Amino acid sequence: MDKLILGGVEFESRLLTGTGKFSSKDEIPKMLKASESQIITMALRRVNFNNNDENILNYIPQNITLLPNTSGARNAEEAIKIARIAKAAGCGKFIKIEVINDMKYLMPDNAETIKATKVLANEGFIVLPYMTPDLIAGQRLKEAGAAAVMPLGSPIGSNRGIETKAMIEIMIENIDLPIIVDAGIGKPSQAAEAMEMGAAAVLVNTAIACSPNPAEMGKAFAMAVKAGRMAYKAKMAEATKYANASSPLTGFLHNN
Amino acid sequence: MEIILNGEVKKIKTENIYDLVNFLELDRDGVVVLHNDEIVKKELWKKRKLKIKDSVEVLYFVSGG
Numbered sequence: 001m002d003k004l005i006l007g008g009v010e011f012e013s014r015l016l017t018g019t020g021k022f023s024s025k026d027e028i029p030k031m032l033k034a035s036e037s038q039i040i041t042m043a044l045r046r047v048n049f050n051n052n053d054e055n056i057l058n059y060i061p062q063n064i065t066l067l068p069n070t071s072g073a074r075n076a077e078e079a080i081k082i083a084r085i086a087k088a089a090g091c092g093k094f095i096k097i098e099v100i101n102d103m104k105y106l107m108p109d110n111a112e113t114i115k116a117t118k119v120l121a122n123e124g125f126i127v128l129p130y131m132t133p134d135l136i137a138g139q140r141l142k143e144a145g146a147a148a149v150m151p152l153g154s155p156i157g158s159n160r161g162i163e164t165k166a167m168i169e170i171m172i173e174n175i176d177l178p179i180i181v182d183a184g185i186g187k188p189s190q191a192a193e194a195m196e197m198g199a200a201a202v203l204v205n206t207a208i209a210c211s212p213n214p215a216e217m218g219k220a221f222a223m224a225v226k227a228g229r230m231a232y233k234a235k236m237a238e239a240t241k242y243a244n245a246s247s248p249l250t251g252f253l254h255n256n
Numbered sequence: 257m258e259i260i261l262n263g264e265v266k267k268i269k270t271e272n273i274y275d276l277v278n279f280l281e282l283d284r285d286g287v288v289v290l291h292n293d294e295i296v297k298k299e300l301w302k303k304r305k306l307k308i309k310d311s312v313e314v315l316y317f318v319s320g321g
Contacts, residue, residue, distance in 0.1 A: 018319075018320065018321030019319040019320060019321075020319045020320045020321040021319070021321070022319065025319070041320060041321055042317045042318065042319065042320050043317070043318050043319065043320025044288075044315050044316070044317055044318070045315060045316065045317075045318045046262045046263070046313065046314065046315055047262065047280075047282065047287060047314045047315065047316050049261075049262070049280060053318060055283060055286035055287075055316050055317055055318075056317045056318055056319050057286065057317050058286070068317065069320055069321070071320055071321075084295065085288050085290070085295055085315060086317075088288055088295040088297065089288040089315075089317070091317075156321065157321070183321075203321075205321030206321065209321075
């Protein structure tokens with residue numbers, strides 16, 4: 001059937017979610033159940049001995065695939081280090097590479113991301129790199145062994161939607177890997193838009209986590225993702241400048 | 257003795273990683289330990305001796321997108 005395949009692993013759901021920004025971590029398992037998301041992100045940090053926040057893994061059911069990210073990494077070397085630590089911690093083979101130096105827009109550094117991808121893919125990781133949309137960088141990521149490419153729709157957490165649409169469309173058309181739109185998707189209609197474009201999946205965190213009702217919002221996103229995917233598979237009619245009548249105009253009242 | 261624990265100087269009485277993690281009252285299953293920048297597997301915590309000025313990083317998973 002129409003499954004999402006990442007590094008040889010099959011998933012029913014095309015909605016990836018994140019654990020960031022929930023007002024209460026108890027909302028996370030509820031959201032996962034309602035949204036049927038099978039992959040969720042988390043980050044690695046130093047333990048704060050004065051205020052020991054609970055381990056996020058305690059809130060994620062066993063059947064969910066963990067996607068640790070390398071947030072905090074400013075170059076390939078740091079991303080590689082974080083990935084290896086995450087693997088040693090028993091997080092599995094999946095890793096979301098995130099290398100960021102730009103603190104204003106949090107734009108990922110594609111060159112460093114490609115370097116990290118190459119090293120980690122060689123070590124057997126299933127690498128999902130978060131990147132600034134660019135065809136050539138996407139092709140380089142494929143060559144480096146990425147399992148998918150994750151271009152941003154707009155800056156992280158901005159809820160601005162798919163402002164990079166034209167670039168992502170070119171990537172979908174020309175890169176033979178799943179393209180997952182990550183970051184910037186602020187509402188279900190934008191997730192549907194990504195899927196209609198032919199994205200293999202979307203990663204949504206802020207828009208779900210910051211809703212007063214994350215479980216409901218997760219479900220809404222799941223429905224939008226399914227609708228968008230279905231429309232893409234069914235092939236949408238082309239847009240035209242002028243009207244094309246849906247009902248017959250010829251008839252008995254006029255002769256032209 | 258003094259070690260560098262998560263970037264800060266800390267006086268400890270424990271001699272290995274296992275005892276340190278217990279002393280800090282950390283959830284053993286939930287943390288990853290780096291000793292002088294090297295990942296130490298949980299099975300080796302008891303064997304891994306600490307020396308003065310050693311660096312120990314204790315990490316865990318937190319929320320993130």
